[in-house]
Amino acid sequence: MGVVTPPKQDRSRATRRKLLESAVACLAERGWSGSTVSVVAEHAGVSRGAAQHHFPTREDLFTAAVEYVAEERSTALRGLNPQGRAEAVAALVDLYTGPLFRAALHLWVAASNEPQLGGRVVDLEARVGRETHRIAVGLLGADESVPGVREVVQGLLDMARGLGLANLLTDDAARRRRVIAEWTAIVDRALTPSR
Amino acid sequence: MGVVTPPKQDRSRATRRKLLESAVACLAERGWSGSTVSVVAEHAGVSRGAAQHHFPTREDLFTAAVEYVAEERSTALRGLNPQGRAEAVAALVDLYTGPLFRAALHLWVAASNEPQLGGRVVDLEARVGRETHRIAVGLLGADESVPGVREVVQGLLDMARGLGLANLLTDDAARRRRVIAEWTAIVDRALTPSR
Numbered sequence: 022m023g024v025v026t027p028p029k030q031d032r033s034r035a036t037r038r039k040l041l042e043s044a045v046a047c048l049a050e051r052g053w054s055g056s057t058v059s060v061v062a063e064h065a066g067v068s069r070g071a072a073q074h075h076f077p078t079r080e081d082l083f084t085a086a087v088e089y090v091a092e093e094r095s096t097a098l099r100g101l102n103p104q105g106r107a108e109a110v111a112a113l114v115d116l117y118t119g120p121l122f123r124a125a126l127h128l129w130v131a132a133s134n135e136p137q138l139g140g141r142v143v144d145l146e147a148r149v150g151r152e153t154h155r156i157a158v159g160l161l162g163a164d165e166s167v168p169g170v171r172e173v174v175q176g177l178l179d180m181a182r183g184l185g186l187a188n189l190l191t192d193d194a195a196r197r198r199r200v201i202a203e204w205t206a207i208v209d210r211a212l213t214p215s216r
Numbered sequence: 217m218g219v220v221t222p223p224k225q226d227r228s229r230a231t232r233r234k235l236l237e238s239a240v241a242c243l244a245e246r247g248w249s250g251s252t253v254s255v256v257a258e259h260a261g262v263s264r265g266a267a268q269h270h271f272p273t274r275e276d277l278f279t280a281a282v283e284y285v286a287e288e289r290s291t292a293l294r295g296l297n298p299q300g301r302a303e304a305v306a307a308l309v310d311l312y313t314g315p316l317f318r319a320a321l322h323l324w325v326a327a328s329n330e331p332q333l334g335g336r337v338v339d340l341e342a343r344v345g346r347e348t349h350r351i352a353v354g355l356l357g358a359d360e361s362v363p364g365v366r367e368v369v370q371g372l373l374d375m376a377r378g379l380g381l382a383n384l385l386t387d388d389a390a391r392r393r394r395v396i397a398e399w400t401a402i403v404d405r406a407l408t409p410s411r
Binding site for chain 1: 245246247249250318321322324325326327328329334337338341364367368370371373374375376377378379380381382384385386391394395397398399402406
């Protein structure tokens with residue numbers, strides 16, 4: 022960045038970002054089979070040639086897109102300063118109920134049947150998963166040196182993922198709120214050292 | 217049933233069952249886009265005409281298949297007599313790590329982008345979800361008249377669903393075992409009335 026950055030490079034960066042954001046939006050709305058490089062280019066208002074210059078293959082585009090948006094979300098989460106565990110749990114569950122989760126879900130499910138996508142998505146999932154876990158530990162103020170705490174945090178993230186899945190076809194917000202309220206109390210007890 | 221059932225009807229029932237089981241297997245292995253009525257008929261060793269006699273549309277076949285196999289699993293679960301909550305939790309989590317969950321996941325994700333499938337899968341999910349919840353309450357020996365217990369059971373099933381999703385692309389069994397061990401103890405405390 023800085024004053025010497027040529028405008029051309031700025032434009033290229035802006036195009037790349039538009040393509041990544043459009044790719045996640047398309048994947049969330051249309052699924053893998055409805056999301057091609059052409060569809061994303063049109064959604065982003067970019068020529069097909071420019072899209073292919075940035076992302077030579079469909080797999081490149083969509084794995085980069087999910088990783089980019091996941092990193093944006095991680096950055097936002099790291100900036101949070103939750104007032105207590107209820108806010109921390111709510112912020113973590115929110116990760117799994119928006120377009121990013123829908124997009125990632127379509128990518129995972131497609132990867133389970135498409136070998137050329139499988140390996141890349143496994144790597145991506147591992148990186149994003151580790152980062153999300155690290156952020157969760159921080160937000161919850163969890164002490165992982167205590168035996169069992171690591172698994173409490175992992176199980177909570179598994180539950181958040183399951184709540185996201187339950188929200189895929191119908192608006193599950195009312196039920197989700199009740200489940201979260203009950204489980205926040207349970208997680209709070211499980212993370213609070215007993216004397 | 218009984219002695220007067222004509223052999224022709226028996227054969228028809230057996231064909232139907234073979235088609236339903238093959239449909240779940242195909243959906244789990246190849247996903248929605250790779251699973252057509254023809255593919256399932258071939259897998260089942262049944263003519264395409266016979267398959268279409270039983271299931272006029274692709275949507276009929278796959279929603280019926282997921283419902284049939286889910287009912288088979290429910291019947292098996294209702295027959296269990298778990299020795300303690302660890303066994304009950306393990307049996308519930310197992311529901312979400314086999315071919316039935318993979319097949320259902322492909323169907324849900326396809327339904328989120330295909331309107332003609334959406335409504336039917338929402339109904340199916342509601343029926344199967346209610347039945348699974350009822351079975352979970354029984355297996356866990358949970359008393360739903362106690363405030364919060366309903367949400368404890370729901371959250372546990374959400375966690376089981378999330379654990380199933382984490383197992384989609386890689387074998388997550390070792391991590392899952394540790395999470396389940398920790399959370400079984402937590403669920404056990406949450407379900408045990410305090411004095």
